[in-house]
Amino acid sequence: MAIVKTIRPGLIQIRVLDLDETLEFYKNVVGLDEVGRTSDGRVMLKTYDEFDHHSVVLRKAEEAGLDYVAFKVMDAETLEQIKVDTEKFGYAVEEATDEQPGFGKRYSTKLCTGHTIQFYNEVELAADYPMLKNPDPWKEEPRGMRAQRFDHLLCYGPNIAEAERYFIEVLGMFAPEVCNTEDGKRFATWLTGGNKAHDIAFVEYEQPGKMHHFAFYLQDWNDIGHAADLIGKNRVKRDVGPTRHAITRGQTIYFFEPSGNRIETYAGGYAAYPDNPQRVWDVAEVGRGLFYYEGELIPSFLSVVS
Amino acid sequence: MEYKVTDATTGNTFMADENDSLFFAMRRKHEGPITYGCGGGGCGACKIEILDGNFEIFKKMSRAHVSEQEQDSGIVLACCVKPKSNLTLKKFSQK
Numbered sequence: 255m256a257i258v259k260t261i262r263p264g265l266i267q268i269r270v271l272d273l274d275e276t277l278e279f280y281k282n283v284v285g286l287d288e289v290g291r292t293s294d295g296r297v298m299l300k301t302y303d304e305f306d307h308h309s310v311v312l313r314k315a316e317e318a319g320l321d322y323v324a325f326k327v328m329d330a331e332t333l334e335q336i337k338v339d340t341e342k343f344g345y346a347v348e349e350a351t352d353e354q355p356g357f358g359k360r361y362s363t364k365l366c367t368g369h370t371i372q373f374y375n376e377v378e379l380a381a382d383y384p385m386l387k388n389p390d391p392w393k394e395e396p397r398g399m400r401a402q403r404f405d406h407l408l409c410y411g412p413n414i415a416e417a418e419r420y421f422i423e424v425l426g427m428f429a430p431e432v433c434n435t436e437d438g439k440r441f442a443t444w445l446t447g448g449n450k451a452h453d454i455a456f457v458e459y460e461q462p463g464k465m466h467h468f469a470f471y472l473q474d475w476n477d478i479g480h481a482a483d484l485i486g487k488n489r490v491k492r493d494v495g496p497t498r499h500a501i502t503r504g505q506t507i508y509f510f511e512p513s514g515n516r517i518e519t520y521a522g523g524y525a526a527y528p529d530n531p532q533r534v535w536d537v538a539e540v541g542r543g544l545f546y547y548e549g550e551l552i553p554s555f556l557s558v559v560s
Numbered sequence: 561m562e563y564k565v566t567d568a569t570t571g572n573t574f575m576a577d578e579n580d581s582l583f584f585a586m587r588r589k590h591e592g593p594i595t596y597g598c599g600g601g602g603c604g605a606c607k608i609e610i611l612d613g614n615f616e617i618f619k620k621m622s623r624a625h626v627s628e629q630e631q632d633s634g635i636v637l638a639c640c641v642k643p644k645s646n647l648t649l650k651k652f653s654q655k
């Protein structure tokens with residue numbers, strides 16, 4: 255199935271409390287490469303396997319959490335169409351003015367859940383990107399957890415049913431999997447614009463604008479084990495795993511970086527097709543859905559967010 | 561050096577090393593009012609009120625969870641403070 259409108263979440267800006275300590279962690283433990291700094295001191299990073307200029311930005315702030323996530327869309331026409339359709343949907347749109355070197359025009363909007371999301375089409379290739387001609391899997395052996403790409407994020411906020419409708423109607427995405435409360439309301443939704451099991455997910459939560467985690471894709475279950483070794487070695491605050499999700503089927507480990515933002519390293523996951531029937535979870539079973547080996551929720555998972 | 565920490569709510573006590581955050585001391589000993597959190601000063605799950613004793617804030621605390629005023633009155637994030645004397649504390653609760 256071809257991607258309709260939205261290619262992927264390609265850029266995420268995260269607030270960190272201690273920039274030096276947290277940057278060191280992303281570089282040496284997660285294994286990201288530093289691309290450079292903006293004029294106001296934010297740090298741009300990318301994985302070894304990404305092509306675009308950068309994918310992760312760290313901003314030193316008084317609070318941890320998510321500034322915004324930006325989705326790369328098919329072409330310039332789609333970008334303008336999304337702007338118009340977002341306004342029609344009822345969300346105000348403005349052009350993003352904060353500096354993101356290498357990126358072209360970005361539109362920004364705020365969802366009912368309190369999260370700021372952006373769209374762009376143009377972005378320069380990175381100075382250092384994966385090989386194209388007779389390519390090796392990598393140019394230099396990947397460091398740390400060997401993160402391959404920024405993969406997805408999970409947002410907590412109010413009225414996720416509306417946010418889901420927005421992603422489907424305006425961004426051309428679909429929800430391969432959802433979770434409902436006993437009275438049939440959305441408790442959680444997993445949304446994708448392509449074949450990945452999810453690009454973004456939401457859980458219903460009273461407080462707006464919270465980030466539960468953002469995730470990097472790892473090659474396989476062996477690399478999840480290797481990530482767990484690094485968690486042990488570096489005394490990282492692990493949250494859950496290594497384990498397996500029944501939801502999306504991914505293999506996973508969750509931990510906290512030094513500013514308290516939760517990171518997931520994720521591998522596997524099914525291929526999502528928009529013509530397949532939707533998988534539905536009851537909220538009473540969601541513990542098993544999230545942590546298939548444990549068979550139950552762990553208390554930090556639903557209540558600890560940044 | 562270890563200090564005695566008293567949970568004012570239960571009256572239970574436990575020993576905490578001066579080099580550990582109170583959060584990790586509580587996790588390690590399975591004592592005290594905080595059982596989980598990010599350990600990084602970002603999530604606010606470990607918010608406590610220190611009623612008595614000296615402590616050091618060694619790590620930046622998210623202002624989303626502890627205001628300057630709160631900090632001045634001994635309300636802190638347990639993952640960002642180390643004990644510097646015997647302490648009495650309790651889990652923070654909205655008044």
Ligand code: FES
Nearest residue numbers: 597598599604639
């Ligand atoms: S455990 Fe998250 S702020 Fe202390």
Ligand SMILES: [Fe+2]
Nearest residue numbers: 406408469518
């Ligand atoms: Fe995830």
